[in-house]
Amino acid sequence: MELLRSLTIGQYVPRASPVHRLDPRTKILATTVLMVVVFLARDFRGLGVFAAFLAGAVVLSQVPAGFVLRGLRPIWFLLLLTLVLQVFFGGASGGTVLWRLGPLVATREGLVQGLFVTARLVLLVVSTSLLTFTTSPVELADGMERLLNPFRRLGVPAHELAMMMTIALRFIPTLVEETEKIMKAQMARGADLDTGGPLRRARALVPILVPLFVSAFRRADELAVAMEARGYRGGEGRTRMKQLRYRARDLWAGLVVVGASVLVLWSGGP
């Protein structure tokens, strides 16, 4: 019954670590760089260096390692599928044959390739979830807004996007909680949510979705009124209480990320 339990991906873990204290813009940029680097790495040596660097960052962030790994749970099926597909179809034809299954041929090259792609996916997910583990949604939105600001002239609604993101992120836990409460209330009235065929199950969702929508609209209304009551009139001329400022540690972090990237590319790059 604890829906929140499985939702560790994208969840903020409050700590006072050096990683948490970095400017959100630094972390967003660093994550972007890392995402590119993980795709540029060409062999296991490169990924190994990358993994070592990432492990160091996780330790430094004080986020429990088990919690980070639990974030992989929702995508284990994707990982497995990737591995299987790569094993059978990833290797070039004419590789060393490991075993045959009818028309399917598993090659040694395919296996290596499969492991490589899977490892790459895992590292990708871990590095992006490290961003959300160590950056509160408000900081994240703030950083995005500042990074997008230069593109405002091109018509990118930076403030509105950031505000929408903040509100959406803010209400995920609220809606999850609300869903859980409504599910329990209907189960207390004998609702049966997890037996029967697909049609029956879909119909069983009605008693949950209707109250959920009603309450979401009610909340949206209340929030709009509360924001206007406090003088919200859009992003124009809006000042902020917490000014983002790059500090020395952001420079150092940037250098470390660039250094690690160079090392990854040099040890196994093109």
Added chain:
Amino acid sequence: MSDPVVVCEGLTHVYLRGTPFESVALRGVDLVVRRGECLGLVGPTGSGKSTLVQHFNGLLRPTEGRVWVDGVEIRPGTAVVREVRRKVGLLFQYPEHQLFEATVFEDVAFGPRNLGLDPEEVQERVRESLEWVGLDPDRFGPRSPFSLSGGEMRRVAIAGVLAMRPQVLVLDEPTAGLDPEGRREILSRVRDLHRKAALTVVLISHSMDDVARLCQRVVVLHRGQVFLDAPVREAFAQSDRLRSIGLDVPRVTDVLLRLKAAGLPVRCDRLTVEEACEEIVRVLQGNRRWSSSEA
């Protein structure tokens, strides 16, 4: 009167175990709800009241400890849990947020239909439940639940639980957010259900006045543990202990305590206005007799 309906033994519940958000909601709670009683469950916000009652019908599973309902232990297994959900009716906070059907009748019928009853039986139960909460089935039945007032919506939600014909009715702050008229209406309905329909009632409330008026026994939870478990009169006589954890005593008790502090030798274990009046009159008359004999 005295056989137990719900029994909790060493009940411990930990939320989000194994994550950085782990929190212990209940620690080793022992509790017995007896058939036919009205039990008040009080405690500061976050003391575990709502968590505790969700174990009564198997919505939550104990992390440690055991729970019995009507002599049967709640274990994972659909048959037992389904049976328990029928026996223990649980009304959440702000239950009007769970209404979803197009009409009041349909919404109240949701529970009985889930039990697989035939249409006549469903119809009968809906009418009966709506009457119990003081809503005329012919007038309110065809209306949309979303067109009703807050108090009426809440009574529809209560009817929805009553239509399951539970033996135990658990109400989680049934009067929160209602106007005085709505509060009185709900409380007098609950009292009727307890006295006339012989329902076992567990009432979670922040209002000590409501608890004093309705319940025979109080269980106080504090930080997930049973802080006090006593008959109402005894419980509210311990005003200092209650106040030490941020709770209060009923207003009647408060008046008597102040009189006593001012030097009038009243007994403080009176719960209703009438009882308190009698007590004050008794003491004052005693005083007059004493002072006139003196003169």
